[in-house]
Amino acid sequence: MTDKWFRQQKGSVLLVVLLVTTLFTIMGLLLITVSFSHTKQINKEISRTQATNAAEMGLKEFNWKVKRIISENIQFDDKVNLIENLSVSSDDSFPYSYSVDAEMNKQTKRIAITSTGRVNGEQRVITQNKILFAEDSNSDNQINGKSLIYGGSIKRGKNVEIGPPDATNESVDFDSIKQYFKRIRLPSAEPLPDAIRKNEASQSISHCTDNINFVNTVNISHNVVFDKNVMVHGDFNGSGNITIKGDLYIDGTVNLSGNITVCGDVYIKNDANLSGNINFNRNVFINQTANISGNVHVKGDTVIKQDFNYEGGSTWDGYVYVGNNLIRKNDSSGWGQILQFNNTVFVNHDVDLHSNKVEVQFNNGLVVSHDITLKTSANGKIIIHKISDWNSGLNQIDESAEETEYN
Structure with missing residues (x-):
């Protein structure tokens, strides 16, 4: 069973x-x-x-x-x-x-x-x-088409061209003009975030890919490329081939005698002594005196709070504001060079221009608050063209x- x-089953x-x-x-x-x-x-x-x-x-x-x-x-x-x-x-x-x-x-x-x-x-x-x-x-500043000088007389030498029309003695409110220049972009005064911290730019640095903070005076006599922003808490002495692709902030005095290129904006807290081949591709702010004897090319606007002493041939593409005197008494450069300002130059005190070898050109007018003295000798020449329209050029978005x- x-x-x-x-x-x-x-x-x-x-x-x-x-x-x-x-x-x-x-x-x-x-x-x-x-x-x-x-x-x-x-x-x-x-x-x-x-x-x-x-x-x-x-x-x-x-x-x-x-x-x-x-x-x-x-x-x-x-x-x-x-x-x-x-x-x-x-x-x-x-x-x-x-x-x-x-x-x-x-x-x-x-x-x-x-x-x-x-x-x-x-x-x-x-x-x-x-x-x-x-x-x-500020449409009340009737300066279009004029090179303005007021507060003193114009003292001319030979080979001086002003205008047309000729210079006019007319009051200009420099306080309102300063407001325009306060809007230019400048590097931050704060320490750079996520930056390398260095005591000195040693010869071993040839290429820096990050932001960098130098905590002391920097002396660079070699070739170096900085890909980003550079901040120096002290003086900056450069005699090498130096390229800075970002902004440059100097908390001291600058002495540049090498081949220097800065692609960003520049702030210099003290004096600037520029005797090399200098290219500033953006705005430049110098809080004290500028002493220019090299070949300088500034593509942005420039503010110099104190005196502007210069010689040799250089080019300023943007507007220039000088807080005190604009002085040129020597020609240290070779023959045939040209010093040219391609936009209006505003000088809040005296202008004392001497031209021996180098031709000086103000291609969009010169506005002076006090006395102006123009003197040429040998092959020197000073040309001041009329202002076209500085107001619309200074508009900022x-x-x-x-x-x-x-x-």
Whole structure:
């Protein structure tokens, strides 16, 4: 009886095994499906996050370019046109694109920036609204077309050209002019964040890729490249080939006799003695006296709080404000060089200009608050052209009313 029953149950274990196997197979497939779906969802979220980051990268690049344009020494309309035409298309290197929509009125510019990030088929859009506005010009200063001197008489030598029209004795409010120069961008006086801290620029430093704080006087007589900002808590003596791609802040006196290039803005707390080949690509602020005997080229605006003593041939592309006297009594350079100021020079005291070998050119006027003496000899020459329109050139764009929206 028992044997018969067992014989009847043959194959039932196989059915149970098959059933259990099928059940586990189904459960496994469900787990795989759920895991795949979860992984797909995670990848989708990762791609969306990366697309958002890419869109933010595009917005940051746009705002960085806007700040560079704002700081340029060009007129308001030219700045606006450059900002309007900012755009970038997405490619493998830059997984984002942005475009600008602008609305202009007399003194303001409302712009809407749309930045789109795309990663693995996912797209995220960030829009930002900004208002750019120009500072109001002081139209009461009637100086367009005039080279102004007041407070004293003009004493001329031979080979002196002023105008047309000729210089006029007319009062100018230098306090209002100073307000324009207070708006120029300058390096921060605070210690640089996340910066290397050094006691001295040793000869072993040839290339620095980070911000750097020098805590003492720096003497550099070798070739060195700084990729970012440099702050010196002391004097800065440079006689080598020095390139600074960021800003330069000097909490002391500067003596530069080498080949020096600074791509950012420059602040010098004490005197500046420049006798080398100097290129300043942005604004320069000298809190004391400037003594210039080298070949200097300043592309931005310049503020010198005390005297401006210079000789030789140099070029200033931006506006120049001198808080005390503008003095030139010697020619230490070779024949045929030219000293030229391509925008208006404002001198808040006396001007004493001597020209022997070097031709001196004021290509957009000279405004002097006190006496002016012009003297030439040999092949020297002094030319003062009329002012074209300094007010519109000094307009600065500021940013305000910023709103950002993610989509």
